[in-house]
Amino acid sequence: MRQQVHEAHGMKDRVAFFLRRESGSAVVLAAATVVALVWANSPASADYFALWQREAGFYLGSVGMHMSLHHWINDGLMVVFFFLVGLEVRQEFAHGSLRDPARASIALVAGVAGVILPALIYLLVVGGDGVKGWGAVVGTDTAFMLGALAIVGPRLSGQLRVFLLTLTVVDDFLAVSIIGVVYSEDIRLVPLLVSLACLVALWLLGRSRQWRATPYLLIIVVLWFSTVESGIHASLAGMVAGLLVPAYPTQRHKVVEAKQLFRDFWQSPSAASGREVARGLAKGTAVNERLHEDLRLPTALLVVPLFALANAGVDLRGGLLSDAVGSSVTWGVVLGLVLGKFLGIGLATVAAVRFGVGRLPQGVGMGSVFGGAALSGMGFTVSLLIIGLAFGTTSELGRQATVGVLAAMVLAALLGWAIFRVAAARWGEDTADLPMVLSPPVDPEVDHIRGPEDAQLTLVEFVDFECAFCAHATGGWEDLHARFGDDLRYVVRHLPLTDEHPHALLAAKAAEAAARQQMFWPWLDLVFTRQTDLERADLIAYARELGLDVARFTKDLDSAEVEARVERDVLSAGSSGARATPTFFIDGCRNVGAYDARALSAGLEHSRRGTRTQDPV
Incomplete structure (x- = not known):
C-alpha cells in the first residue's frame, strides 16, 4: 500500500513537472484547440457558438459591465496574458538579455523585420475587405513556438530559446501596439483619461519601490475597466501595465534580512513572527518577479487554453475548406506567417550579424536561427485575437482567416522540423546551447x-x-x-x-x-x-x-x-x-x-x- 502511495505521488510530480514545461503547456493548448474544432464540427456545434454569445456581467451601484463570454475572455482574461508579456519585457530590460546591447540590437532588427515582411506579404496577396486583417500575421504565439522547439528542435536548445524569447519580446510589443492603435475604435475621452491616470499611478508606485503586490493589482483592475470603457483594446493597457511594474535583481541584503526574520520565527514561532517572515521574503524579490511567478502557470494552463477553446472553433462544414483554398485571405495568412516570419527573421538576423549590428548567443548557428524563424510562424493567439477584431470570428472572412492560422501552425512546425534536421546533418548543429561539460577536466596538479x-x-x-x-x-x-x-x-x-x-x-x-x-x-x-x-x-x-x-x-x-x-x-x-x-x-x-x-x-x-x-x- 505504501509503495502504491509513493508511486502515485511520483506520477503526480511527473505530471506537474511536464505541465510546467513549454512542451506541456503547448500540449494543453493544442488539446483545447482540438476540442474547439471537434465541438464546432459536431452535432452540438450550435451549442458551442451559442455558449460564447451568452451575456454575463456585474453591477456595483451605478457602475457595471455586461459582455458576452467571448468578450470576457478576449477583452478580460487575455489581458492577464498581455500583462504577463509586459512583465517579461520589463525583466529582460532590467536584468535579462535586453541589457546586452548586441543581443538587444539583433532582436530589435529581427523582430521588426519579422513583423513588417509578413504584413507586406499579406497585403500583396489580399485585396478588398480582407486588407484590414493584415495584423493577423504579425504576432508569434510564444507558448506554441517554445513547445514546438522542445519537441522538434535540437536536443539542447537553451541559447536558441533565449534568442527566440528575446525576439518575441519585440514581436509581442509591436503586435500589441498594433492591436491598441489600429484595431481600437470609438475612443471615449473620460475613460481614456482615467486609464492614463492609472498608468501614472503605476509609474509612481514603481518609483517609490513599493514592494507589495496589492496596490499594483488594484490599480490594474481600475485600468482594465477604464480601458475597456474607453474603446481601446485592453491588451495594450495590460502590456503597458506590466512594463511599469518594477523589476530588479535579487538584493543580497534583503535576503540576509529575511534569513534573520526566519531565525526569529524558528526560535519563537508565532503568527506575528510568521507574518514578518512572509513580508521579509516578499521584500527580497521584485514585485515583478513575484507576480510573474504567480501568473505564469495559470496563464499557460487556463487563460490561453480557454482563449483557444473560445476562438479556435471554426465550422469546417458547408464547403469552408474548399472556399478557404480559393480565398486570398487564407493564403495571405498562411504565406504571411510561414514565409514572412521565416524570411523576415532569418534574413534580418543574417544581415545584422554580417554588418556587425549584433551577435548571436554562443552555440547558436544560422541553421538553428532559420529553424526558430520557421517556428515563429505559429501565430495562433495574437492572430485569432486580431481576426476577431478585424472580421469577427463567425464571418466568412473570419472563418477563412482562422483556417489559414491553423494551417500555418502545422506548416511552420513541419518547416522548422525539416530545417533543424538539415542543420544537424549538414552543418553539425545538433545543439543550440552553451557547452554542458567542464573543460578542461579537474587536474589535481593545477586546480x-x-x-x-x-x-x-x-x-x-x-x-x-x-x-x-x-x-x-x-x-x-x-x-x-x-x-x-x-x-x-x-x-x-x-x-x-x-x-x-x-x-x-x-x-x-x-x-x-x-x-x-x-x-x-x-x-x-x-x-x-x-x-x-x-x-x-x-x-x-x-x-x-x-x-x-x-x-x-x-x-x-x-x-x-x-x-x-x-x-x-x-x-x-x-x-x-x-x-x-x-x-x-x-x-x-x-x-x-x-x-x-x-x-x-x-x-x-x-x-x-x-x-x-x-x-x-
Missing part, C-alpha cells in the same frame, strides 16, 4: 581542491569574490560537506565578472597570490566574509592578517604567472558554458536551475547512483 583528491563525487564552482550568492558567501559548501564528508571533493575556479564587479579580477589574482604560499583555502574563507572591502590595500591587509609573506604576496599579485592562472580559469568558464556566478558542475556536467544546497545535494546523490539527468530548458 584548487578541498577534500580527498580521489573522492567519489566532484563539485566544481566558478566564483567571483564580489558575488553575494557564491557558496562560501551563503554557507552552501558547509551544508554539502556536512552531508557528504570525504565522499566529496570541492574545486574552485575563477570567473571575475568585471562588468558588474570592479574589484573581482584583483581579488581573484590575490587568491592566486595566496595560493603560491599554500594559503588558498584560508584566504577564500576569510575574503568571502569581507566582500565589501576588496581594494588593493584591503587585500594586502588580509595577507598580513593571515601571516603571509607580504612582500612576496605583493610581488605575486602583479606577476604574469598569477594573471595567466586566473585567465586559465576564465577560458575554462567560456569553454564550459559558465556565464554567471555561481555556476556549478556536478561530476563534470553543468548544473542547470537551482543551486541551493538541497538542489545540489539531490544532483550529487543522483550522480552517485548514476541516475542524474539534466534538463537544460
Whole structure:
C-alpha cells in the first residue's frame, strides 16, 4: 500500500513537472484547440457558438459591465496574458538579455523585420475587405513556438530559446501596439483619461519601490475597466501595465534580512513572527518577479487554453475548406506567417550579424536561427485575437482567416522540423546551447581542491569574490560537506565578472597570490566574509592578517604567472558554458536551475547512483 502511495505521488510530480514545461503547456493548448474544432464540427456545434454569445456581467451601484463570454475572455482574461508579456519585457530590460546591447540590437532588427515582411506579404496577396486583417500575421504565439522547439528542435536548445524569447519580446510589443492603435475604435475621452491616470499611478508606485503586490493589482483592475470603457483594446493597457511594474535583481541584503526574520520565527514561532517572515521574503524579490511567478502557470494552463477553446472553433462544414483554398485571405495568412516570419527573421538576423549590428548567443548557428524563424510562424493567439477584431470570428472572412492560422501552425512546425534536421546533418548543429561539460577536466596538479583528491563525487564552482550568492558567501559548501564528508571533493575556479564587479579580477589574482604560499583555502574563507572591502590595500591587509609573506604576496599579485592562472580559469568558464556566478558542475556536467544546497545535494546523490539527468530548458 505504501509503495502504491509513493508511486502515485511520483506520477503526480511527473505530471506537474511536464505541465510546467513549454512542451506541456503547448500540449494543453493544442488539446483545447482540438476540442474547439471537434465541438464546432459536431452535432452540438450550435451549442458551442451559442455558449460564447451568452451575456454575463456585474453591477456595483451605478457602475457595471455586461459582455458576452467571448468578450470576457478576449477583452478580460487575455489581458492577464498581455500583462504577463509586459512583465517579461520589463525583466529582460532590467536584468535579462535586453541589457546586452548586441543581443538587444539583433532582436530589435529581427523582430521588426519579422513583423513588417509578413504584413507586406499579406497585403500583396489580399485585396478588398480582407486588407484590414493584415495584423493577423504579425504576432508569434510564444507558448506554441517554445513547445514546438522542445519537441522538434535540437536536443539542447537553451541559447536558441533565449534568442527566440528575446525576439518575441519585440514581436509581442509591436503586435500589441498594433492591436491598441489600429484595431481600437470609438475612443471615449473620460475613460481614456482615467486609464492614463492609472498608468501614472503605476509609474509612481514603481518609483517609490513599493514592494507589495496589492496596490499594483488594484490599480490594474481600475485600468482594465477604464480601458475597456474607453474603446481601446485592453491588451495594450495590460502590456503597458506590466512594463511599469518594477523589476530588479535579487538584493543580497534583503535576503540576509529575511534569513534573520526566519531565525526569529524558528526560535519563537508565532503568527506575528510568521507574518514578518512572509513580508521579509516578499521584500527580497521584485514585485515583478513575484507576480510573474504567480501568473505564469495559470496563464499557460487556463487563460490561453480557454482563449483557444473560445476562438479556435471554426465550422469546417458547408464547403469552408474548399472556399478557404480559393480565398486570398487564407493564403495571405498562411504565406504571411510561414514565409514572412521565416524570411523576415532569418534574413534580418543574417544581415545584422554580417554588418556587425549584433551577435548571436554562443552555440547558436544560422541553421538553428532559420529553424526558430520557421517556428515563429505559429501565430495562433495574437492572430485569432486580431481576426476577431478585424472580421469577427463567425464571418466568412473570419472563418477563412482562422483556417489559414491553423494551417500555418502545422506548416511552420513541419518547416522548422525539416530545417533543424538539415542543420544537424549538414552543418553539425545538433545543439543550440552553451557547452554542458567542464573543460578542461579537474587536474589535481593545477586546480584548487578541498577534500580527498580521489573522492567519489566532484563539485566544481566558478566564483567571483564580489558575488553575494557564491557558496562560501551563503554557507552552501558547509551544508554539502556536512552531508557528504570525504565522499566529496570541492574545486574552485575563477570567473571575475568585471562588468558588474570592479574589484573581482584583483581579488581573484590575490587568491592566486595566496595560493603560491599554500594559503588558498584560508584566504577564500576569510575574503568571502569581507566582500565589501576588496581594494588593493584591503587585500594586502588580509595577507598580513593571515601571516603571509607580504612582500612576496605583493610581488605575486602583479606577476604574469598569477594573471595567466586566473585567465586559465576564465577560458575554462567560456569553454564550459559558465556565464554567471555561481555556476556549478556536478561530476563534470553543468548544473542547470537551482543551486541551493538541497538542489545540489539531490544532483550529487543522483550522480552517485548514476541516475542524474539534466534538463537544460
